[in-house]
Amino acid sequence: MNSKRKWAVALAAVIVVSLLAACAPSTPEVVPATTVPGPKGQIIISQAADPNTLDHKYLKGRNTQNVLRLMFDSLYHRDNNMQIVPWLATSYENPDELTWRFHLRQGVKFHNGNDFKANDVKFTLGRLVEDDSQFSTRKYVDRVEVVDDYTVDIVTKDPYAAFMTRVVLWHMTDEEYFNEVGAEGFGSKPVGTGPFTFVEWVKDERVVFEANRDYWGGSPKIKTVIFAPIPEAATRIAALEAGDVDIITTVPPEYVDQTPEGVEAVTVPGTRAYFLAMNVNMEPFDDVRVRQAMNYAIDVESIIENVLNGLARRLDNPLLPEAFGYIATPVYSYDLDKAKSLLAEAGYPDGFEMELDTRPSYKEMAEVVVGQLSALGIKVNVNIMESAAFYAQYEPGYSQTALTSWGNSEADADGMLSKQFYSDRYSCNLLGPEGETGYGDAARGCYYTGYANAEVDAAVVAGSRDVDPEKRKEYYATAVKIIVEEAPWLFLYNPVEIYAQRDRVQGWVPRSDALLILDEAWVTD
């Protein structure tokens, strides 16, 4: 009975597929995949966790992002060099400084056969701006207007120059399908326009995808992609070495030199900046000389070489070289004498005692920092807290100093500067009148380091509003130079992202934004 039914379903599927193939209109834009053989083989990817959802409105973290990216496309896309390129939209223009008009690619179909049109863009964004969405879209998108089937205007609340860094994150969903199956139905069987179609999700075991042969960008080369989450790094490595999985993410640095035959570790500079945040409203860090002395007192080069096995780059300022708006700035190179004289000038010739808040994963680094600061007579009390407790302390500005990091996967100066150094961040108003500074404890800084500088503010605002790239670069250069000079951070390093893969995997490269793109990947056996 059972197998009979299976046969019937299979037969029906074959008939439907061949009928669809016969009826499909020829789309001149899609290059027929005659030169490429059909998709074949299977690839298993092991990340540390299962996706938290398949409904991208609730998407949290890169593990989920990587899974969803297989099924969904965005209007624009970041290529492997982090350049933003046309994707579901072929071009855009700005009729005025608030309006972003996108011209959509024609002939793109969702996996269920529905056409991708402007109403789907409007629908997708309509969900992302809702209150329980994980996206910050509601902060800057005012409304979406459908001009015609293949033209759509997205209107922002304020001029927003870094808008395209957001566009690449929105996974387009099918309005008709969503309304048909509802949120729950969509979450359990999502449909997108992406290179792979959803097959099944067995919680904490696997998410399975099949190649979308009709993908508008050409069929992928791999037939089946499976995400099999393994939380423990040692088990992930074992599974890779045993040949049970093909690519693993979040690999411990010490593994890089230990890969056996058939396995290769691959690295790429990540987007995370590690730093020691100093609260500029608390003694002794209210004195810029003390903050500079701290920067001179740490030998970052030697930390990278000896503690991190060379798997990191030194930060010269908060921005990473890949980010739009980055400029090279002078580095606070290790100089104990300079640090000592700065401290003496500031009135701390014999050092001082300070509190350093951090999380368990930063423990080793905290110990290194403590050791190096002791050369200045600085006594550090390290408080290691569980993540949530740490944020409860550090975010509202209660930490005297904190060892932490910040990701800048949007690869644009706006993301980093507006969230970490702009005085009006997160509804704070640090430069406002006394008692009206907003969130957190006003006296202690309201957010993170409590850093505020009117000139930096002006540059950050101008840079976020002006769509002229050259002018933006100038604004950010101004801001970055001031920030380096005033040093609310002790600038540390930017670690690499580490993956490991079996050598049967070809055509895949790790990306600095940690996104796994398998459009071009194939396997050899």
Add this chain to the structure above:
Amino acid sequence: MQYLLRRLVLIIPVLFGVSVIVFTIMHVIPGDPVQLMLEGTGASAEQKQAMRHALGLDLPLPVQYVNYVSKAIRGDFGQSIHFKQPVLGLILERLPATIELTLASFILSTAIALPIGLLSALKRNTFIDYIVMTGATLGISLPTFWIGILLIMLVAVNLGWLPGFGRIDYAVHPQRITGFLLIDSLLTWNIPALKNTLAHLALPVLTLGIGTATFTTRFVRSSLLEVMGQDFVVVARAKGLHERLVLARHVLRNALIPVLTLIGLRMGGLLGGAVVTETIFAWPGMGRLVIQAIYGRDFVLVQGVVLFFALIRITINILTDIIYVWVDPRISHI
């Protein structure tokens, strides 16, 4: 019967107590769930307040608790903050995997411990006894995660005999009816799936069961030795009863009561051990779920899972009590 009813009714205050404790802990430890949920989304203070209100987090704690309990009684344990799905569904999806793992470990550890403990007691102070006791001490001392990773490295990677993670291979998927893969593959008479499931069970079951097995072995041994020294055993032997009968009727039966208590307690311990074992072996069960919930400060989900763990433990305790009566008719609760 009356006793059983009384025990069943007693579940309610125990669960109530557990829920109060978990609820209080999750709400007084530092860290704001709304902050975590909206981290990096650039939500303003007003939006956070709105979210707090929507989740009922701005109400006084006792009110929040009453709301929670009144919904829980109706089977609504709330919506997971991390997964955006009903908690009950998330738990039920993973419950079979955990039960399969702990039950198998329980059976394995008991099957190892009873005969070896018996052997060791009978051959007291011989070479065999020393070997068993040394092994048992080692087994208790070795941490679960260490054994787990060692087994994976040795058996799964170097020897390639058994799979080192997961519950079943993708290539063989039996139709899921009950969620218990062993039962499902038997029901559908899918022998490859049955073999595959057993192969996947082997290492995690061994890892989880080894501690319990060694612990129980020691206990069985000492319990037997104690009973063997009692007067009624001497009398039984003096009566000329065959040694085998003395053991089976007099010694074993009496020695089993404390062993049963211990085994019941250890079963609960296995559930706790499952948290570590599931994480090492990427086993898709409740232990792994609760870890994800704790990291994500998903207090709704943590509450739900802990309540379920409590419920399972209480059930095991009641079962143990019932088995007492069956083993030793002298124990009567009526």
